[in-house]
Amino acid sequence: MGKTGALILAAGESSRLGQPKQLIQFRGKSLLHRIVDAAKKARCSPTVVVIGSDREEVERELKAEGAIIVENQNWRLGIGTSIRAGLRKLIDNAPTLEAVVLLVCDQPFVEARTIARLITLREKTKRAIVASRYANTLGVPALFGRSCFQELLALDNATGAKTVILSNRERVAEFPFPEGRIDIDTLDDYEKLLSASSSAKKFAK
DSSP: OOOOOEEEOOOOOOOOSSSGGOOEETTEHHHHHHHHHEEEETTOOSSSEEBBHHHHHHHTTTTTOHHHHHHOOOOOOHHHHHHHHHHHHHHHOOOOOOOOEEEEEEEEOHHHHHHHHHHHHHHHHHOOOEEETTTTEEEEEEEEEGGGGHHHHTTTOOOTTTTHHTTTTGEEEEEEEEGGGGOOSSSHHHHHHHHHHHHHHHHOO
């Protein structure tokens, strides 16, 4: 398979958390730093990060990351605006791109090996889409082949990529990823994550 890029969505406001979720710390790094690092270690290139809310703080966090930053001034209109802006930038920078892995920064258990397995499953199955399966649904992280790019670019402002994933299940390879159900939307979510991580470390010792 040809080159695979990464599109990281990091433009949201985190209103329910009360602080930018992109910047909260987990295992010694911000969630944003972790997901950019994972994409790079999985050899995704280029890696594009779409920012919007808390732009200056988020951009500072990305300064040493080597990712391509796209500011989405329309982020308040919905996730579709960020997907479109990021994918256009990816295509501009890599016109021969064969696939893109769509990532968010609030799934703390997405690691380089998770992304690498999505890419491997695409190579094995030749399916247009590889989507993560968790919580009785399919979602991100997900890989979209070039044949899906126009559908992603045509998304409505408020519509996410799940619409594309579920529109034709026959072209989707499913990647079991139960940890994908864990995301950080509220302070309670974050406290539970830190508590579970601390307990796991004690058990490992």
